[in-house]
Amino acid sequence: MIEGEKLIPINIEDEMKSSYIDYSMSVIISRALPDVRDGLKPVHRRVLYGMYQLNIFSKSSYKKSARIVGEVLGKYHPHGDISVYDTMVRMAQKWISRYPLIDGQGNFGSLDSDPPAAMRYTEVKMKKISEEMLSDINKNTVNMKLNFDDSLEEPTVLPTRIPNLLINGSSGIAVGMATNIPPHNLKETIEAICAYIDSNNSLSIEKIIKYIKAPDFPTGGIIYGYNGVKNYFLTGRGRLIIRAKIHIEEIQGRKSIVVDEIPYQVNKSDMISKTIGLIKNGKIEELYQVRDESDRNGLRIVYVLKQNTNPEILLNKLFQYTSLQTYFNVNIIALVKGKPSQLNIRDLIQNFLYHRHDVIIRRTKYELKKCKDRIHILKGFLKILNSLNNMIQFIKNSKNRNDATKKLITEFNLSEHQSKSILDLRLQSLTSMEQNKIKEEHDELIKKNFFLENVLFKYSVRTDIIKKELLEIKRKYSDSRRTQIDYSGNEGKINIEDLIENKQVVLTISHAGYIKRTSLSEYKRQGRGGVGNRGAIARESDFFKHLLVATNHQYLLLFTKKGKCFWLRVYEIPEGSKISKGRAIQNIIDLKKDDKVNAYVLVNNLTDKKYIKNHYVMMVTKNGIVKKTSLYHYSRPRKYGINAIIIRKDDSLLKAVLTKGDSHVFVALQSGRIIRFSEKNVRPTGRNSFGVIGITCSIEKDEVIGMICVENIIIKMGYLLVVSKNGFGKRSKIEDYRLTNRGGKGVKTINTTKKVGCLISIKYVKEEDDLMIIKKSGIIIRISISDIRVMGRNTQGVRLINLKNNDAIADVAKIYSKVIS
Template sequence: MNERLGKTIPIAIEEEVRESYLNYAMSVIVSRALPDVRDGLKPVHRRILYSMSEIGLRHDKPYKKCGRIVGDVLGKFHPHGDQSIYDALVRLAQNFSLRFPLVQGQGNFGSIDGDPPAAMRYTEARLANTADAMLKDIKKETVDFEPNYDDSIKEPTVLPAAIPNLLLNGSSGIAVGMATNMPPHNFREVSAAICAQIDNPEITADELLEYILGPDFPTAGVIHGTKGYRLAAHTGRGKVVLRARHHVEGSDKQTLIVTEIPYQVNKANLIVRIADLVRNKKIDGIADLRDESDRGGMRIVIELKKGTNPQVVLNSLFTHTSLQVNFNINNLALVDGKPKLLNLKGMIAEFIKHRQLVVRRSCEFELKKAKERESVLVGLKLALANIDEVVEIIKESKTVAIAQTKLMDRFEISTMQSQAILDMKLQRLTSLEVQKILDELGEIRKKIAFLDDLLSHEEKILTMIKEETTELSSKHGSNRVTRISPEEVIQVNIEDMIDEEDVVVVISHRGFIKRISASLYREQGRGGKGAKTSDLKENDFIKHAFLASTHTHILFVTSAGKAYWIKVFEIPEGSRTSRGRHLQTILEFEKNEDITAMVPLEDFNSESSIFMATKLGFVKRIATYDFRNAKTRGIVAIHLDEGDSLVAATLVNAGEDVFIATRYGKGLRLSGTAVRMMGRNSRGPRGIRMAIGDELMAVCPVKLDETMLLVSEKGYGKRTRYDDFSPHSRGTGGQRAYATNAKTGLLVSALSIHEDDSCIGISALGKALRFAAGKVSIMGRTAFGVRILDMSDDDSVIGIVRQPNGDSENRDVSGYLTEEKE
């Protein structure tokens, strides 16, 4: 090794990394991210305020370019980039970022819409009058100073901070392994709490909350509930729920007006978010959205569609946008150079402690200066009493130094006193000037006595802090702008605000879905032609139709064997002729997946099960509880062999028989115990053995108080009793259930219905017909039934949906399917 390179010291890399990372972490924590509990400032903000003070940019002085300020801070105190300094300076001047801005800006300093500030060469700034209190008495040795980054000058380690800035403006920052997030407060409330804690050091957090009601954000808004802030006041951590302030205008066609938004929310992004939700139909009922904010204040206008419930829209906006936010309080600050979590009492105590030290050091500085002045005045008084001798000594001395020495020896005075005598002008010899010296000496001695008494009684220092804080709050404080509502925010269940009603869920071949109120259909007589229920595009047709309540879950099972569920009310509502919305905007399934079955569910439990059947005749049962996590992303429901697909799924209760029907009209009744519960990933056993070309078509739960409705492609159908079918073993061919032929077409629907039920038939061309189940005759197993729907040559029935306990008063046996009129 080359000797000039020195000696190599081996160090374990894990030790070096550990030490270096800890050093870096502490540097970030102490020097960048966390505020000091005493003045509530991070180093960059402290340096900006001190630098502006040093160059004389007080609130009553002219503005100077921000580029000049940034350059001064960069060159003297903060060599970490001009942009970071300018960003910090801008924030100190933004009235929507700070409750009490410490800098006055002139020019474009950004906006609540997220607009960036103008370049620093265009903007100007000076200290705000509130900053005077932050810097008060800094020249009186009230705080410690330390060398700057290049040891050329000194900078303060903390500001005197006569105002509790940490509580007033809050702070936020992310360090390494820790973060802080403190809310701003109202000055008048904080001042009252400080005085109360000085009067009673044993005061509790609950008693302090009688003075400080909660955060007071610069953008106002409404805080809902007090539990979160109360927890933060006790522990240092809590959550505050903040909502926008709004009101409703209009009566028939109502409009939501938002006048205040939560703290740190970008208004422009908020409006874009609402627009996206409306465009993607995540929120219904909004007709128009615009921003009418101006110099007079904020005004976001949300026009609602006629008949829309404003509270439903508001709850959706609160759920999906930043009109409601959670402000998570984490009162982490530097105490004696170390991060510490503080509750409300702790923060006030640290401020009082800091102010006690600052006031004491200020008094000590004043006392020192007063005693020095007293000494000078005593010397001048002595000189005036012996003026002739003093003049003689000065005249006889060859130099000033000799004269000073003689005066010190003759009158036993100090160097400072002798120098003051030598510096005295002859005009001070007048009787009036002599009296001024005597009066000043008397005043100085009173001041010295006052300061001595103040420094010897800590309670008097505390009284001074109380008076000073009260005075500053009267001067700079204002009324609270953030309203506090005692009502806690309860997670609103949108379902509770949706009227429960029966709806028909319709899905087209191309994947468009909608729900239609069942009350829009009137019953027709058997053999009616029906009316359109969807305005479908070319090459599209109705593939699935289902009746369900708006409050139930609806389970979708796809051709790929995956299951998804949503609440029925989450399906977009449409008119009888609307196309609906594509399923892929609601459920997150693949493009090659196709919905093959829909099952309405009240809840998910281990007692009820989903009975599934595939095109090739395989069946399985799965507890509904196994689908509880399906939601919109989906989970595997059944394993499918190549060439097979799921064609039917139905809800089956424990011990209930099921009936399987095929396209050729064959049927098999299975005992409730014939197919056991299975896991989601299994295929299941063979349920029915079918002829070549035949396919399994439907599964019905067997209910003895109901009959089975069978409908063919061409609109023929009948009702058949379940007692006509005897239970058979799994895997057998079953019995004849329907006599299909060229006239009837193949079987398309089999479902259990009650005598009083209504049914709605859906055709491939989108027509719908509602009819009473009791109008359909009960026939034997081999009959093909009567005409129920009149199908044209190019149309066919694709499904029948059931509406329990149909209302006979709405029956219209002569007319076509029409929309109800109020």
């Protein structure tokens, strides 16, 4: 240890606490957080002030960026050239700043996060709006402080006329806190500030929202939902959901999603590459191609869809898995009197106005002093104008300038300053014309002096000036809002049902397991005995087996022949035209190769607890076994399906029907026999059970072909419709089928002759319903139930559809007279 020095013991824990607090406050105040008054961090302020000192204004020529960086670095900001240049770049990038403060020339990067060119290649100058931030800085409007080496002075804040923190926002990460302030539209912001002034500073946040609608991002996009906006307006904290702006186009015969605007701060190339990765990983299978067609005229990203893909469902996936939807977490923290504070939207307006009042007071004091000094000089001029000859004689007789000054002070009762100003007068100022100008200037300055004193002492005069200057800013720089607001959005809980119309559709399933969804409007009604329309081109050795009429928002429960249950939303089924082939069910659900979907149940709601507890699923197997289970047990399906029924050997699940527990059950055999019994005769059991006998097959190789369940209260309002394999059908009265116990052999319902063919379908129908019949060849006919005659049980019926070339009926579906709710 050197002589004279001494060691002072310090507790290391206390020293670390103290040092860390000093470091964190230095970061918070000197780097990370903006000042609430001008909305700038020190480095941004120094860049603008450095350009001001170099006279690089909007009307000046561009100067090399390296020159400005050197100026700022050498005089004000000793933290490295990269930090200064990066700041300049961000202030010039149109997709980062809503109202850029720097006009850049050269390569300043791109939306793809391409780096800017080196500072020796790029050039910059101020934007016109930046000059409004530095206006009146030479009039002692703000405090100055010494720079890092105490050789120069720099402003602690800029005397900005624009509410920069509101219109450009800010972001930064300090120690233990962060700020993230979104940009807003200048026109809306100024209108809100003016309304706040007019309300005598009492405008509520609820009324401010009427002027400033929401953030306005430079890249546009859509703010989805409004609760996040309200939250941060009120508290300074909130979460915004931002979506890309898109539209649907048809390009070369394929539907395409075209992106016109992407969310704020999203890297375009990263978003596209991640989307391609999702396609390769199989998370998004509906996309055929992704293309970036952006150019200097604007952004354009094209998502080309595969055939028969629903754009709304795909768009929902893109919002969920890609940056087409992002979140902006608002946290308004700024420095107020040197301390970090959480602020709401009203606080930002209030603090900006406090700053403008302070600037105007200081500017007025400066101008008033200049005005008073000039009036004082002019008063001296006016005193000697009437005695010019005497004044000139005194000056001529003086020994020197000091002697002349003293004589003028004594003889004309002037101040030293007035005397020196008179001695500095040119002779041309003594002409009569110039004398008149002096008098006019004096009178004008007296008026100006009165006005400036009013500004100082009257609050209302200052607010009028602030408002007038703001309206001038609005006139010069305002533009239209770029970011749209979707008030109906549900705050990020993506509800695909909001995007898809709940219209009636036709679901067709082939024998080989191909499924598709088609709008019901594509099938026009025909008369009985027609030939039908082409429904689809069946694959080789395949034919159409099932036909269902549903609505888009319903759930479709799928039951396999081995007794497993899966479920889908109807809108998740691939859409196709009448002639398309559909998509394999195995590609939609996780179905084993040796299993096959045999039965389908349409359910209105699987989330309503009351609904699922009041409904049951009634099942029947090929051998006549029936089973009833509460719908509640099927409301939580798993990826690999759940057990619905235990199937015995040589049997398979054939049909499933949704009931309310008080229905009459009709089970039909292909031999043409039907049994009718009360659903109450079948006790509800769990999913892992066998069931009980519903009907007895009395003929060898006979089997169940269908089952219907009709509620007790409506059973007499309709008819029992039966359809045979060869296209014959008829309606019969319900009373023709007596109510018996389950397990019987049933009664005859149709003569199954060679001409008629075996029974293939039974339906409960009403007069106003329609019927859709599909052939194995894919031909579909839609006919009115009222066209089919009511006949007795023991008849063969009438021809419903003409069959050719050994064709046969594949399935029959009923169309309800109104959309299912």
